[in-house]
Amino acid sequence: MSMKTVSRKEEIIATASRLFKEKGYVAVSMRDIAQSMGIKAASLYNHIDGKQEILSTLILEVAHEFTNGMNQVAMENTGPIEKIKSVIEMHIDITVNYSEALAALNNDWMHLENDDLKDFVQMRENYEENFRHIIKDGINKGEIRPRHPEVILFSILSTLRTLYVWYQKRGKLDVNVLKKDMVAVLLKGIAV
Amino acid sequence: MSMKTVSRKEEIIATASRLFKEKGYVAVSMRDIAQSMGIKAASLYNHIDGKQEILSTLILEVAHEFTNGMNQVAMENTGPIEKIKSVIEMHIDITVNYSEALAALNNDWMHLENDDLKDFVQMRENYEENFRHIIKDGINKGEIRPRHPEVILFSILSTLRTLYVWYQKRGKLDVNVLKKDMVAVLLKGIAV
DNA sequence: AAATTAAACTAACAAACGTTAGTTTTGTGT
């Protein structure tokens, strides 16, 4: 029976991310996290440096996933529409695999400190800039309707970023169906 | 020179909402709010009952705006597509008028207590149910493409709900241009 | 069986929190 070994540290981070999703980073205490694991708060410090480490580990791991994914799409040898389709699918894949961590990334990134905060903001800006470039390219090539690029960018990004909220709420619809419908809605709109 | 008189209580709520937008309700202390106004924390209690009142005032006022707006749209004597267009425009109007409060509504509603929390959740469910009904009606009448209604609902709602984040960041583009492009993107998609 | 390491525990710390009580200052109406 093969079973992935999960270190105690990973357990703590997983537990914390579940709690962060409900009430946010600041409202969850070390005692809350410990109680959720059936131990005392002080015991957590045998495995982690502090509360801040939980947050930064959680967020930066996923942030790197997004960065890598976007860089890969940017290097694709395809047209703008195909690239956007790839971004959407990439985003959905990450959402499914890191659905707990995404709440912290979306809502608690501002509680990162020092270099962690700087790095995160930088990665986020790069991500958006890459996306913006694809959209503008698409408009120039006549593949995308000539609307305000920011409106297009944030319409798609908002939808993708909020996906984690209702993905599990709505009984886990099939990922491939989700991808298909999502791409269709975002690219082709809803009006017949 | 006519100038709207702003009560001290309203000043407190306005100041708090600005701070809440940056760090969230829990991370902002009464001392933070007071300092932002150049007074001491204890002085706030001459005008308000407590921190919780700030949050509930802030959120419930806007929540009622949304509820009223949606009820008005539901009573419109028009087709589904026209109604969705109205919802989008209504949402943009409220975002422009209450852009500070919307951060709290989106991110800190779970810190409401008792009846305030219950009322909010109820209003939110009703709002979504109304929206869902319009979409399903549109699909039945063949005015909307037959995609998964939840995907359509949350694609639009996510975009509208996150609008407050980047509306002011991007140098206040004209509201009418925004409405026009937003309706176009959400209804007709981006692909030519 | 003894020794070592890992992971839990109890107890306590300084700091920050929301809030209250009582007092002083500021502003307004007579």
Place this chain on the structure above:
DNA sequence: ACACAAAACTAACGTTTGTTAGTTTAATTT
């Protein structure tokens, strides 16, 4: 000038916070 109300102040309260120190228990290695 006086009285009153509004709005600020200082000081303190009981909790909760993240974290540290020192100790005990459980698991693993020799």
